[in-house]
Amino acid sequence: MDAPKEVQPTGEFTCQLCGLTAPYTYYGHKPPNALSVVLLEESYVMKDPFTPDKDTFLILGSHCSLCSRSVCVGTECSLFYSKRFCLPCVKENLKAFPLEIQEDMDKRKSQQKSFPSKKMDTRT
Secondary structure, three states: OOOOOOOOOOEEEEOOOOOOEEEEOEEEOOOOOOOOOOOOOOEEEEEOOOOOOOOOEEEEEEEOOOOOOEEEOOOOOEEEOOOEEEHHHHHHOHHHOOHHHHHHHHHHHHHHHHOOOOOOOOOO
8 A cells, every 4th residue: 555645845935034944835825635724815835744634734924915025924024914014014114004003013123122132142
């Protein structure tokens, strides 16, 4: 008896903001084997490598609906508000977004200030 075929990657997704790269197996609205799932945006999808269940998948990212750059779904790179937006486009057009999104962006700014990036130890 043959072993089940492993899904082969279609290509490689790369986030143009953080540089995340991962092989994707599908791009579109309806991932294979996910019969009742229809994604709200065309997305880069890969089989979930953490489970043997062939019906599970991970959404890697999509394209910004304003500038079309490829962005991952990470909160540092993009947000979804009826469409996918990269954070640089959100910041450029912040006043066009609802107050809730504007407040969320303000919270993100204050969190970045209170958690500065780790600096190298300069002690001798």
